[in-house]
Amino acid sequence: NEKGDLLNASYYHVVNPLTKTAVGAEVAHRLSTKENTLTLGTQHALDPLTTVKARFNNFGKANALIQHEWRPRSFFTISGEVDTKAIEKSAKVGIALALKP
Template sequence: MINEIPFADITLLKAEKCDLLRLAYAHQFGHSRKISAVAEVTRRLSKNKNSLAVGVSCILDHLTTVKATLNNQGKLRALLLHRSKPISCLNVSGEFDTRALDKIPRIGLALALKL
């Protein structure tokens, strides 16, 4: 049995004339690398503001992927991506504000067809 080393990636990005710094860490789990976890810290120097987001992605099969993200502002986002053919894609997404439970969640649907 071969010991498999988990795949991890760290990225540091400078953007908008070095006003925006973004540090992201991605880690893939499992033998087939179907589950990934991500953490991202963003710093805007001009406004002296930081943000944090954590997320997870799971490949259910070769056509379907599910993703979820939660940020420090309390926004929970989810995405279901399904490819019916290599050229067609259906996206179902939703966003829920965990700090404002009385608000209606946002739901989106997108269908991309290539003929």
């Protein structure tokens, strides 16, 4: 809950609708700390049921995921995050399963 402390501006552009390839950017400014964050991201559909996404921010955080729709509206996702400015730290890895009736 930011309580009005964060200003955001974002841009999203579909490069190729057939492969759902898109790029995006977000700029965020935190009023209380005067901290700015720039995040750049992209996505691409490997096939109609599988999508890969990646993003990187100015603090050196890199995230990626692969998501597969294994049933209608049900997704299996594997994701990871690494701090490129502190590569000696452990990377984060996640697995998610979203089920819709």
